[in-house]
Amino acid sequence: MNVLIVRGGWDGHQPVVCTELFRELLESHGATITVAETLDVYTDRAVLDATDLIIQCWTRGDLTAEQENGLVDRVRAGAGFAGWHGGVLAFGYAAARYQYMVGGRFLHHPGGLIDHTVDFTGTHPITAGLTSFRVHTEQYYCHVDPSLEVLATTTFDGGHDEPDTAGVVMPVVWIRRFGRGRVFVSTLGHSPADLRIPQTRTLTERGLLWAATPVVT
Template sequence: MNVLVVRGGWAGHSPVETTSLFLDLFAGHQVRVSDTLETYADQAALAAADLIVQCWTEGRLTAGQEHNLVTRVAEGAGFAGWHGGVVATCYEASRYQYMVGGRFLCHPGDFVDYRVSVTGDHPVTAGVQDFDVHTEQYFCHVDPGLDVLATTTFEGLHGAPETAGVTMPVVWTRTFGAGRVFVNTLGHSPADLLVPETHTIMTRGLRWTAGLPVLD
């Protein structure tokens, strides 16, 4: 299997450190790490990729880069990522946003305490109980057709009373053509991704998206 890791953009999301947490998952496979979105202009690199892992906040895709990436996922590559690296980026790229299934808008209160509720029945979250985190609570616009694996409920605090009672997806999957997409809105920092439940969901999600057995 060939894994393409594309990382960079805003340094506040620690793209090198966070992606490095998961590289050992693919020991024995071919892993290519790129620090430029120009990789999406390389059709040969994309054609070889079975899984694309992206952590690139505040990026912009050219029309050609967007076309190549979206086409490759529709053809069968997996696409996975977390936090701003997938949902707070490429805002002008509507086909990219459609593929991912969500778009970051805000996180009222910045770093806050909140509960993540596991929903549904999926190998990625099997056996994972609801858990508490202290991090950014992402408010997103999301596709209603997502397979939602975890949610959080906003309480209307931190100057955003209009959010009261809103249940927001935190983790989701979707099929896109012949490809699989996995998104986890947790993951502002390496510490966030090392929360045991988050780490389990993330490692399983990456393997599921790649079509590998889902193992702890």
């Protein structure tokens, strides 16, 4: 398994530390890891063609048309794509093909770092054995694609000067098929500490491995 980690952008989300948290897991599953700290890697056809899983952690910034097409076309052709929090959702706002592939975009996190609950929906190997848990982190309010397979949600209470959000059930973790590729997205992961929470770490690890699994056609 060849894994491409693309990291950079705004350093507040600590992309290097966060992505390195999963190196041991990936290598234990036989992964050869390539790290790119430039979005130009998405224009390198040789690198992309050899990649089975793309993990992106790049908050803010945008894609050129060539970068966007390289990334999206490779995922549609069979590479997995995975990421968390702003590294995939607060990025590429002008890139319509990218947004369509990811299935969501970050808009707001009322109150900043707050206490809230993550709940699970249905059954899936990524969430097997997990139960609702509390977190103290940003509660992401997103625009999301209605076709997503949602694995976890959070419910807004209308606080923090945003009364219109009361009762809104928002996806936290989702997956989707994209052509022959698989996409995994989690809104959790503002900091390394957040990713070290046992339930969040389990979700993320399982999501990365799920995305790396080839689609059987």
